[in-house]
Amino acid sequence: MIKLVLLRHGESTWNKANKFTGWTDVPLTEKGIEEAKESGQVLKKEGYTFDVVFTNVLERATKTTEIVLKEIGLEIPVYESWQLNERHYGALQGLNKAEMAAKFGEEQVLKWRRSYDIRPPVLKKDDERYPGNDPRYKDLDEKDLPLTESLKDTVARVLPYWKKKMIPELKSGKKVLVSASGNSLRALVKIIDDVPNEEIVHFNIPTGVPLVYELDDDFKAVKHYFLGDAEEIKEKMEAVAAQGKAKK
Numbered sequence: 001m002i003k004l005v006l007l008r009h010g011e012s013t014w015n016k017a018n019k020f021t022g023w024t025d026v027p028l029t030e031k032g033i034e035e036a037k038e039s040g041q042v043l044k045k046e047g048y049t050f051d052v053v054f055t056n057v058l059e060r061a062t063k064t065t066e067i068v069l070k071e072i073g074l075e076i077p078v079y080e081s082w083q084l085n086e087r088h089y090g091a092l093q094g095l096n097k098a099e100m101a102a103k104f105g106e107e108q109v110l111k112w113r114r115s116y117d118i119r120p121p122v123l124k125k126d127d128e129r130y131p132g133n134d135p136r137y138k139d140l141d142e143k144d145l146p147l148t149e150s151l152k153d154t155v156a157r158v159l160p161y162w163k164k165k166m167i168p169e170l171k172s173g174k175k176v177l178v179s180a181s182g183n184s185l186r187a188l189v190k191i192i193d194d195v196p197n198e199e200i201v202h203f204n205i206p207t208g209v210p211l212v213y214e215l216d217d218d219f220k221a222v223k224h225y226f227l228g229d230a231e232e233i234k235e236k237m238e239a240v241a242a243q244g245k246a247k248k
Contacts, residue, residue: 001222002170002215005048006188007179009064010035010208018097020120022089023131023146025059035208036064040071042227043210051174052077054166056084056181057136064208065179082137082144083161086181090148091121093129114201117152151183151190151200158187167219185211193221206236 010032014021028036049072055065057080065078092100092112101109112120123129124147131137131145146153169176178188182205190200192213205211210227226233 002217002219003175004170004192004213004215005043005050005177006185006205006211006213007039007064007068007177008182008185008205008207008209008211009058009060009179010039010067012060012207014094015207020089020092020095020097020100022086022093022149023058023134024093024129025134028060028063032060032064032207033067036067037071039064039208039210039227040068043068044072046227048072048210049175050074050076050177052079052169053177053179054079054081054084054161055179056080056086056184057082058085058181061180065177068177068179079165081161081165082140083157084178084180084184087151087154087183087187088123088131088146088149089120090123090146091127093123115150116197116201117150119148119150119153121148123147151186152197154183155187155190158184159191162188162191170215170219182207189224192219193224204237206233209233209236 009028011029012021012026012032013029014024014026016029016031053065053069053076055061055078061084062080069076069078089112097109097113111118125132130147132142137145166176166178178185185205186200186203189195189203189205192215195203211224212227213224214222216222
């Protein structure tokens, strides 16, 4: 049985502020740091070890990765890739989800946040938030620099990386951790679990909770489960689902 562990970064400052984050690079909160430590401790307690980690280039994910590996006591290769970045939320990045729900309606915000193929409003190239302004992406082709993305778009960039980079490591028998962002992990969940488009929109991944996948020889899911206290995880998942609701 092949095991793969997915981990969403700990709470970031914009998670706490309930803002659309996307490719904006924001740090972890103190709570996020603690979540990362706790996830590392849970993995160690449950006997998990790893040979390689895949993460993205955003601080909230790379810092979480660093903390988790320290807690487990591992020094292993860490591969960073923009292809595992969070979904790009276009012109919504930096805006408060509850305020947008009050302005445009919860149904519209739900479509922007969770529909499979609906993109948020497009970011303009002359906007300071355009990823082409970030030196980390200077070597990327312009067509790979998103102005907005749906989850479908995110799946399209994660899938080749999964096939070309991750599967060979799993095939060689290595134990793999993917430490990334909510929507890049949801893209992986959709790929591995073959989740229908209309169902993946309801799958919520809480911050700092390891998600274990057991895979067959074709790298498809046999089963999956979160590690940790079931009630606490349920509360965290419900909190993620409620982020796009207007304040009463």
